[in-house]
Every structure is written in structure tokens, then in C-alpha cells.
Amino acid sequence: MIPFALTFAAVFSLEIGLISVLTVMPQLGKLGKTISESFIQAPGLDVILSVIVWIPWVISGLLLGWVGVLAALVGQILALQLWIVAHELVHSEAVKGPRIVSYLNQRFGWWRNHLALWVTAVSVPVFFLIRLAEVALYPFLIWLLGFPTYKHSEWVNVSRQKFEGLVGHDLIWCLYCDWMTGVYSLGAEMLRNVESFWCPIRFYNDKKCENCRLDFPDIDGGWVAKDGTMGDVVQTIEDNMPSDRQWTWFGHPDRGNRE
Known part of the structure; x- marks a missing residue:
């Protein structure tokens, strides 16, 4: 029980401290705003989210196993809820x-x-x-x-x-x-x-093609038809893989700028 409590207290304190600093940092002049801006986009955002979220899981898990992970989660959730309450009290008019x-x-x-x-x-x-x-x-x-x-x-x-x-x-x-x-x-x-690089072939399932074309526009804009041949596939790759530039999916905006 004591290891659980100590882990909980350590993670809770870490979360409250970091979230509080991130909350007030934009108000600390030009330097504070600059640092804050670096933390709201990659790679700074990756670092701060790692420290806040998954690194406590890993460290606690290595030290105490699943009990440590649970203690870290409880500390994180309670810290989050406390911050929400405090933030809403400060911004009571918006609430x-x-x-x-x-x-x-x-x-x-x-x-x-x-x-x-x-x-x-x-x-x-x-x-x-x-x-x-x-x-x-x-x-x-x-x-x-x-x-x-x-x-x-x-x-x-x-x-x-x-x-x-x-x-x-x-x-x-x-x-x-x-x-x-x-x-x-x-x-x-x-x-x-x-x-589009390794397998520019339309799916045999037409419904799947319909469902996926939004995220994979090359289904209709470059991939070989399902009744095509491997010769068609190789030719499509050759036609769409120029040696003088980076590879992109066929419908990539970068292609439109140069073709």
C-alpha cells in the first residue's frame, strides 16, 4: 500500500506541477510565450505529452509492475480533474x-x-x-x-x-x-x-473501394483496376515513380505543382 501511495503522490505532484506551469507560461512575457509556443507543436508537444502521459506509466511499471501503472493512472486522472475544477473556477463567467x-x-x-x-x-x-x-x-x-x-x-x-x-x-x-x-x-x-508505392491495385471489394477512397484518393486516381494485369501494375509504378524527385502518392498536391 505504501509503494502505491508514494507512486500516486509522485505522479500527482508531477502532473499538477507541469500542467500549472504550462497554463501560466504564456502569461510570463515574451520568453514565456516563446517557450509555450514550442510546446504546442511537434517536437516540443511530443516531449511534453510523453512526460505527462506515458513516461510515468513506464517508470512506475518498471518499479512496481501493474500496481505502479495503476497508481500512476489514478494520480494522472485526479490531477486532471483537479485542474478542470480550478480552471473552471478561474473562468466562471465562461462556465x-x-x-x-x-x-x-x-x-x-x-x-x-x-x-x-x-x-x-x-x-x-x-x-x-x-x-x-x-x-x-x-x-x-x-x-x-x-x-x-x-x-x-x-x-x-x-x-x-x-x-x-x-x-x-x-x-x-x-x-x-x-x-x-x-x-x-x-x-x-x-x-x-x-x-501507392508497394501495391497500387484496386480492391476486389467495390464497397471497400468506395469506403476507402476518401482517405486513399489514388483508388480512383491511379491504382490499377482489379481486372488488370501485373504488367499494368509494373507500368503504373514506372510511370508514377520518376527518378528526379521524391516519391509521393499519385494524387499528392506536390505532384500537381510540378506536373
Whole structure:
């Protein structure tokens, strides 16, 4: 019980300290704003989220096993809830106005809305793994095959904290969506390159083609028809893989600028 309590206290203190610093930092003059801006986009955002979220899990788990992970989670959740209460007290006028959480609680019920939110939070480790692949694996494709580079800060960043009236509970969950949408979108962009590079063949299942064409526009804009031949596939790759530039999926905006 004592190791659990000590781990909980350490993680809780870390979370409260970091979140408090991040909250007040933009108000600490030009230097504070500069540092704050570096933490709301990659790679600074990756660092701060790692310290706040998964690093406490790993350290606590290595020291105490699953008991340590549980203690870290409890500390993180309580710190988050305390920050929400404090932030809403500071911005009491905004709390009295229209709010996402108030509307959804009224429409679906408090417990259903909040339970559903925490269900989505279970996917946080998945998004960290996607982010890890973007940072640690995709660069090998750039080096080995000339895949296009991306400025990660243009995708992985958060900015909804600047929206007027978005406070407390709504702010935290909107920032979560802000981050995971950017991570997903960058991953999807990279996956388009992978698909069109290694297997530009339409699926036999027409419904799957219809469902996937939004995220993979080359289904209709370059991939070989399902009744084509391997000769068609090789020719398509040759036609769409010029040797004088980086590889991109066929419909990539960069192609439109140069073709």
C-alpha cells in the first residue's frame, strides 16, 4: 500500500506541477510565450505529452509492475480533474455560458456522456504508437526509397486553447481531439505513400473501394483496376515513380505543382 501511495503522490505532484506551469507560461512575457509556443507543436508537444502521459506509466511499471501503472493512472486522472475544477473556477463567467459538456450532458445524460469520453481515452496508447511509427519508422522510408518528408509541426499541434470560452472540461477534451486528429492525419498521409508505392491495385471489394477512397484518393486516381494485369501494375509504378524527385502518392498536391 505504501509503494502505491508514494507512486500516486509522485505522479500527482508531477502532473499538477507541469500542467500549472504550462497554463501560466504564456502569461510570463515574451520568453514565456516563446517557450509555450514550442510546446504546442511537434517536437516540443511530443516531449511534453510523453512526460505527462506515458513516461510515468513506464517508470512506475518498471518499479512496481501493474500496481505502479495503476497508481500512476489514478494520480494522472485526479490531477486532471483537479485542474478542470480550478480552471473552471478561474473562468466562471465562461462556465455560465453555452458549453459543449452542458449540452451533451443534458441530451444524453451525465454518466453516458462522461463514460463515453473515458472509453475514447483508452485509445491514447494507440495514438502514441502511431506517433512513434511516424517519428521512428517513416524516416527509414525517406532514406531508403526517397519518400517525401513532412514538417510534423504542421500536423501534430494543438491550438484550440485559443478559442474564446473553451475552458475546463471542454478544453481538455478538445485538446485531446486536436492532438489525436493531427496524429491520425499525418499517419494517413504517410500510409497513402506506402500503399501507392508497394501495391497500387484496386480492391476486389467495390464497397471497400468506395469506403476507402476518401482517405486513399489514388483508388480512383491511379491504382490499377482489379481486372488488370501485373504488367499494368509494373507500368503504373514506372510511370508514377520518376527518378528526379521524391516519391509521393499519385494524387499528392506536390505532384500537381510540378506536373
